[in-house]
Amino acid sequence: MHANPHPLQPLLSKVRRIAPISVADESALLALPHRVEDVSANRYIVREGDIPRECCLLVKGYAARSKLAADGGRQIVSFHIAGDILDLQHLFLERADHSVQSMTEATLVWLQMAAVRSLVAERPAIGTAFWRDALVDASIFREWVLNVGRRDAKTRIAHMLCEFVVRSEAAGLGTVERMRLPFTQEQIGDATGLTAVHVNRMLRELTEEGLIERSPGILRVQDWAGFKRAAAFNAAYLHAAA
């Protein structure tokens, strides 16, 4: 019941979900030098080609990573919710290979890269947790390759929504029965490799089949078992940590 919870609290919760760490590790984590930034929707947080000097965490709101095709097409490669680590990879990779954008108003925490490097060097349990988080990220990317490569449009969209709902519920942002869904149909299309028009048609079908119900900004899954089936969704790839 803090009036001002520590800004790194969402990160701590996430790390705890990934792997247990000691009290000393927790203190060290919370002692990281950081600065908090509020951003509005649709702002660039990292731009492809940048050489970031700080690491970024998302403590409130929603964000997405995306890449641009030569023809101007956009592909969202992952979405992120409160507590997610947005670009720890720049600890070890110099240049950003993709962009990160806020999808809603969001609160970020920027960490000094050097401080994070020391932290993971001196506190192996934290290093392991971060590494593991990066591996789960990679697993999600693999699932997305499968999703856009081999599933038809309806399954693809349902799968992406399933993942969103499961991860959001794990982060305590709502329930499967009622979840905030802050994506436009165009953004869902960018994440699934489809056009907004076709996303609309497939969402209509999923709705008509009684699997989901939609109202602006809200997704209600009416039939979770059926929806997972329609999505060919198996949460194993999330490694129970996202």
Added chain:
Amino acid sequence: MHANPHPLQPLLSKVRRIAPISVADESALLALPHRVEDVSANRYIVREGDIPRECCLLVKGYAARSKLAADGGRQIVSFHIAGDILDLQHLFLERADHSVQSMTEATLVWLQMAAVRSLVAERPAIGTAFWRDALVDASIFREWVLNVGRRDAKTRIAHMLCEFVVRSEAAGLGTVERMRLPFTQEQIGDATGLTAVHVNRMLRELTEEGLIERSPGILRVQDWAGFKRAAAFNAAYLHAAA
């Protein structure tokens, strides 16, 4: 000019390309307990759902990671060449979320997981190199999401071939002008989310355009600049380390 080079030599070369490590680190790496295994083509190395107890490296030949869709469709999510780390991720993730298969006769080196864990704990430079390698892997997955999500068939296939040629050349397996290409058109389709029939048509077009020349098991890029253009290929995502 060893008659019997050390079986971990390809891994050492790879680690050196990722990040410089000390002589002591190199010795520690080569001292890892390991066992060598030769496998024939199309064998499972890791199966989705397994709980691997060893880590696997590819020191000779070619391999691919793949996932299955509910309808039986297969999606290759990455291919691997000599020197690649095939599944270091099981250091920190218990259950395999995808399969790994040999694509040709191949030589594997299996490392005891516990020994690798100690190594990365005690030798941070090696840990960093492995972590960085995992991050480059993830970057490649993101590019593949873009590739199958937003590029048309011809560009998609060309891009996949560009990546293959660049990585193979970096590993010293040939040149852009002449490279072993041990994939069937069906496998190229599985990697790009297309059917073998359509892969064939697009390869014919790329050939007719004078960009590439094909003979069984061999790819010759006739016009590297033009081919990269046709592929919308920009090697930045490889982070000069794959």
Added chain:
DNA sequence: CGGTTCTTTGACGAGATTCAATGCCGGTGG
């Protein structure tokens, strides 16, 4: 050499895109 796998090609069909128009909703200013 005979069988198997891989490649190649054609005809046809399906799923997704494109183009275009309409409606809806929230915000803003007169």
Added chain:
DNA sequence: CCACCGGCATTGAATCTCGTCAAAGAACCG
């Protein structure tokens, strides 16, 4: 308070890319 505006959702019609089915030819292997 309401008219206007811009972004988003929705729908239909035409089109196109890619998939499916089928068959024949080429390369590889024992």
